Amino acid sequence: MNLQLSGTSLVFPTASCAIVERNNTERKNTIKMTIENRKYKDTVFRMLFNNKAHLLELYNAINGTNYANPDDLTITTLKGETFLKMKNDLSFIINDDLSIYEHQSSPCPNIPLRDLYYLAATLKEQFPTEKLYGSTTIHIPCPKFLMFYNGTTAMEDKVTYRLTDMFIKKDTLPSVELTVTALNINDGHNKELLEACKALKGYSIFVSKVRKYKQVVENEYNSTHTTPLNLLVDKSEVMKSLIKSAITKAIDECIQKNILKDFFTEYRKEIIEVGVLEYSYEQHIQVIKDESYDNGYNNGYNSGEKNGEKNGIKNTTDLFSWLKSNGREADVLLAVDDSNYLSQLFTEYEEWKKNNTPNS
DSSP states (O other): BBOOOOOOOOOOOOOOOOOOOOOOOHHHHHHHHHHHHHHOOOOHHHHHTTTTHHHHHHHHHHHHHOOGGGGGGEOOBBBBTTOOOOOOOOEEEEEEEEEEEEESSSOOOOOOHHHHHHHHHHHHHHHHHGGSSSOOOOOEEEEEEEEOOOOOOOOOOEEEEGGGGSSSOSSSOOOOOOEEEEESSEEEESSHHHHHHHHHHHHHHHHHHHHHHHHHHHHHHHOSSSSSGOSSSSSSSHHHHHHHHHHHHHHHHHHHTTHHHHHHHHHHHHHHHHHHHHHHHHHHHHHHHHHHHHOOOOOOSSSSHHHOOHHHHHHHHHHOOOOOHHTTTTHHHHHHHHHHHHHHHHHHHHHHHHHHTTTT
16 A cells, blocks of 8 residues: 655644642642653553554555565654754654654644654754765655544544645745645544554554443443532542543453454553553543633633634643643643643743744
């Protein structure tokens, strides 16, 4: 299968909300320390494709190739260890292609700019600056950008994002372009691709099962408790427990049906841990959406916008995306349950945008 892709997409952070106590400095510091000690950088998607064999299978499925040796891959994923402090999901070189893959659970039209950052940071690591001023041409691998989308917002099988679409001024002959192709990997989408990549298909099935069991356990809770979930004042811990149960059930079924059996068996504990963070984050975004619909959401953005729901979700997603790209997943987790800390981060983000926007 050859999709003839020229670009990628980004999605944004699937980290999560598992913190209950608000305005509790000791609790906040404990959580932050725990996250940083674990060096939490992964999602289930990244865990799966950190395996070179799975990653090579994905590359072959995308490009219609048949490379057989995983060691042919040169991993270039940014891990935030240089002074640039940037991290991305997956990046590697093979066949003179530099593939930059991002996984997202929400649409992200800003992905071309993010990938431009990732590309520049990756090339800077691969090619020393001093060589740029020589008289000999430096030959670089061909960049290819992809985003794998598995969110709940409806999206076509394939969506193309372009850097030029972000330009304030439209240029008929732009000097630079970066194209990102977003692929919907939810069940029922891009079937040919999923059939060509067993690992990607298994991941898609796992996600659909988590969502199925999440609905099941929520219904069970509502049928056995006097106060239903939607009326709980603070349901963070309850939702965390229900999400953990749903992920556990999904893993059990996948193992039983031989879907990524080795992966789920070996990394069961880590997958549950990371999965709870991911799906709790999605739950938090839904809460923001619900609250914004009723009240409007302008936390940290006192700009007089009327579209509270739309702007609140976008602003929060942009903030979390910026934090993630700077290696600050810990701040995302702390902010989801602490409105004061979230406001501080918005202020910091606004200041950064002010200092990094042309003509500001």
